[in-house]
Amino acid sequence: MLATLPVQTPDGGRSFDDALLAELLTEIRGRRAEFEQQQFVSQDIIERYRKLGVYRALVARRFGGDERSPAEFCRLVERIAEADGSAGWVASFGIGAVYLSALPLDTLRSLYARTPDLVFAGGIFPPQPAVFVDGGLKVKGRWSWASGCMGADIVGVGIAPKNSDGTGGLPRMAVMARSAVRIERNWDVVGLLGTGSHDLVVDDVVVPEEWTFVRGGKSALDEPLYRYPTLAFAAQVLSVVSLGIARAALDELRSMGSRASVTGAPKLGERVASQLETAKLEAELRAARSWFYGAIDEVWQCLLAGAEPAPDQVSMLRLSATHATRTAADVTRRAQMLTGMAGVYERCPIARHVRDVQMITQHAFLGDVTYQNAGAMLFGLSPLPGYL
Numbered sequence: 225m226l227a228t229l230p231v232q233t234p235d236g237g238r239s240f241d242d243a244l245l246a247e248l249l250t251e252i253r254g255r256r257a258e259f260e261q262q263q264f265v266s267q268d269i270i271e272r273y274r275k276l277g278v279y280r281a282l283v284a285r286r287f288g289g290d291e292r293s294p295a296e297f298c299r300l301v302e303r304i305a306e307a308d309g310s311a312g313w314v315a316s317f318g319i320g321a322v323y324l325s326a327l328p329l330d331t332l333r334s335l336y337a338r339t340p341d342l343v344f345a346g347g348i349f350p351p352q353p354a355v356f357v358d359g360g361l362k363v364k365g366r367w368s369w370a371s372g373c374m375g376a377d378i379v380g381v382g383i384a385p386k387n388s389d390g391t392g393g394l395p396r397m398a399v400m401a402r403s404a405v406r407i408e409r410n411w412d413v414v415g416l417l418g419t420g421s422h423d424l425v426v427d428d429v430v431v432p433e434e435w436t437f438v439r440g441g442k443s444a445l446d447e448p449l450y451r452y453p454t455l456a457f458a459a460q461v462l463s464v465v466s467l468g469i470a471r472a473a474l475d476e477l478r479s480m481g482s483r484a485s486v487t488g489a490p491k492l493g494e495r496v497a498s499q500l501e502t503a504k505l506e507a508e509l510r511a512a513r514s515w516f517y518g519a520i521d522e523v524w525q526c527l528l529a530g531a532e533p534a535p536d537q538v539s540m541l542r543l544s545a546t547h548a549t550r551t552a553a554d555v556t557r558r559a560q561m562l563t564g565m566a567g568v569y570e571r572c573p574i575a576r577h578v579r580d581v582q583m584i585t586q587h588a589f590l591g592d593v594t595y596q597n598a599g600a601m602l603f604g605l606s607p608l609p610g611y612l
Contacts, residue, residue, distance in 0.1 A: 240300055244276050252307040256418070256576070263411050264420030265314045270343060270375035273315060280340040282321040284445055287336035289321065294452055295520045298464040305468025306475075309580030310418030312468050314372040316461040320344030323380070323458075325450045326437035327399070332444065335378075335399075345376035347424040348439065351395040354383035360432040361385055363398050366408075371421040376402045381424055383436065397439050398431040405429075415579035440610075448527040455610065456541035459589035460520065463545035466584045467516065470509050470552035470559075473577040477502060477559045480566065498562050505555045512544075512551035519544040538612050539601045546594040553581045 252269065259265050273279060281297050283289020297318065305312025324335065324344060335342070347367025354361040367381050380397035408423040440458075443450035481493025492498050519540045523533045560567040560574045567574050584590065597607035 239296075240276055244272075245300075245303065248272050248276060249303065249307040252304065252311045256308045256310075259308065259310050259418030260576075263409065263417055263422075264374040265311055265372070265418055267375055269311065270314075273318075274341045274343070277341075278315050278318045279321070279343055281318050282449065283336065283340040284325070284332075284447060284450070286445075287332060288340040289336075291447060291449055293449065293524055294457055294460065295517055295524065298460055298517070298520065301461055302464045302468040302471075305465040306472045308418065309465060309469045309577065310416050312465040313416055313419045313462070314375070316465060317345060317372045319458060319461045320346070320380075322443075322450065322452075322454060323397070323439060324399070324437070325443040325445045326439070326441045327444060328434050329444050331434050343372070343375055343377045344380065345370050345373040346380035346382075346397060347373075348380075348382040348397065351382035351384040353386050354398065354431075355386050356433075357430060359430045361398060361430070361436060363400075363426050363429045363431050365426060367424045369421045370407070370424045371419045373402075373405075373407055373422055373424060374420040378402060379405050379424060380439075381405075381426055382439070385436075394438050394441075396436040399435045399437075400426075400429055400431055413583065415576075415581075415583035448524070451527055451532070452523065453533065453538045453541060453612070455589075455612070456538055456545070459542060459545045459594075460516070462584060462587055463516065463549045463590060466549045466552035466581050467509070467513050469577050469581045469584075470555045473556040473559045473574050473581075474502070474505060474509065476573050476577070477505075477562060480563060483566070485564075492562065501558065501562055505558055508551055509555045512548045515544045516548040535612055536601065539598050539607070542594050542611065543598040546590045549584050549587075549590045553585045556581045 251272070255266070277290055278300065280289040281292045281300065283291065285291045301312050301316045304315045321344070323346070325332065327335065347370040349367065349369070352363070352365030352367070354363050361383060363381060363383055365381070370379070373379060378399055379402055380399045382395060383398050384395050385392040404426065406425040408425055411417070411420060411422050440454045478493070481498070482491055484491060523537050523541060526533045526537065556574070556577050560578050563572065563574060566572055569575060593608070597611040600607050
């Protein structure tokens, strides 16, 4: 049927299967409480992500993937986040395929030999010492914030390689099967409860050196997608979750406009103050979203033309992502304020949206240091290492 065929998006990209996506989003909305209570997104939803193409979206075509653009992937994550912030956050780690592209080509061929629909999760910090032994690097330690690990096929953990003389190279990620890792379920936080961002524990697993890579390092692939700034993309796929959450909050606010007040006051949507503030919130969110995708498109067109993005363009990717996150959090909180006492109940979706979106502002990729680095560059100075 024509309705189920992928169609062109306004920027010329390809949409995902609309019928599959709509069905999935309805399911996610109905199960948000389930994800929060069990502290992870259920495996059947992960399998539906696979079917939709979340995990092959950023895998190279040469390995059977879809090799979609950064904007296409971000729009998908944003749609899922509108249904549930935790579900969107877990979907965002489809970006793992971009990280993994820094593995050697032969390793990538082996990795995707069976399927491009692999679920990758990782715990990066703190990088744990890993000594060289026969067969590779011996990995041992504990890593936190491994979002989506409950549904992963493969995992990566941060290591600091050490030779026998104590020297070593750059920190890396060591990739291994999910079965080689123990998950300690200790995700006890105020928001994004369903992301399952538990600890990973590894006990003396030897990982071949060719199954390690420098996170954010040069890709082994040369297609435009794998020349897109990796660390900026990593920030963007998280930031766009906040845009989806804020959109859901504004939609919920409008749905509450006709509700009668228990105090006898005018209905929410009839109050002048509500009308003024809601219009401002809508304008602010749309403006932040427009810059977010505009910065992506500028860099993407540069890459498609065979050029490399300028440092200032990469900085705008980082700055627009942080700006979008902060704006989305502010919009969501102000939407809750308009609801009065109705917005303080756990059963009110906006209360959950506030908790979830505030969590994203705490992420290291989206912190105040982004403003510091972007500001330094605007004055012609060098940013801190790792920003670009």
